[in-house]
Amino acid sequence: MFQRCSFLRTPLVCLAVGLGCIAAHELGHILAAYLSGGSVSEVSILSFDPHVIVTGSGSPGARAFRAMGGSLLLWASWFAFMLAMPARPASVVSDTFSFFAAIELLPWIASSIIYPDGPASYDVWQFIQASRLPPWSILLVAVSMGICGFFVFFYKRKFAHAEGAIGAARPAIIAFGKLLSTLSIARAKGCSVALMMQVDDGER
DSSP states (O other), rough: OOOGGGGGGGHHHHHHHHHHHHHHHHHHHHHHHHTTEEEEEEESSSSSEEEEESSSSSHHHHHHHHHHHHHHHHHHHHHHHHHHSSSOOOHHHHHHHHHHHHHHHHHHHEEEEEEEESSOOOOHHHHHHHHHOOOOHHHHHHHHHHHHHHHHHHHHHHHHHHHHHHHHHHHHHHHHHHHHHHHHHHHHHHHHHHHHHHHHHOOO
16 A cells, blocks of 8 residues: 555655745744744644734834744754755755745845835845845845855765765775785785895894
8 A cells, every 4th residue: 555655755745844844934933023022913824825923013123033033944944954964865855845945045035136126025025124234235145045055955965975986985995905904014024024034144
């Protein structure tokens, strides 16, 4: 039965990771709301419009923190996951998680470029309006995070391939090391015999 349903494994894993990313994003907004002195009146995750409604006033810094809380938690979770996971050439979980992390980053890049024109991204525009930071600075941070994430993702892949190559070549490396060791011992013995012969000749 499980073998017949094995073709469903990858879609189900992708769906589970996707829902986990959405839940992490909304959880980040919830945590940011309570940490900044606000409260939450509504949470929706399993819908076509996942959202968290935060109530309570706050300072501009608190409002900016609430706006970026969702993305911040998702990015932090992704970086921690990628750094902690063992290197491997491919993984459905890591690839799906990386895809959603990239999707999470795109609105911050796009909205920072087109602000205040174009379609609004609620989190990004709320953050810009509350923090009063210039959009170019947000763009710079978002692009920097994207570059760091790119290197982390492909470093794990490259390191995994390097480990695989080393593992395949390990028997040959061990045999070559043993050969060098044997030759070194033989050479040392040969030098010792030659030195003893020279000593004997000198005594005669």
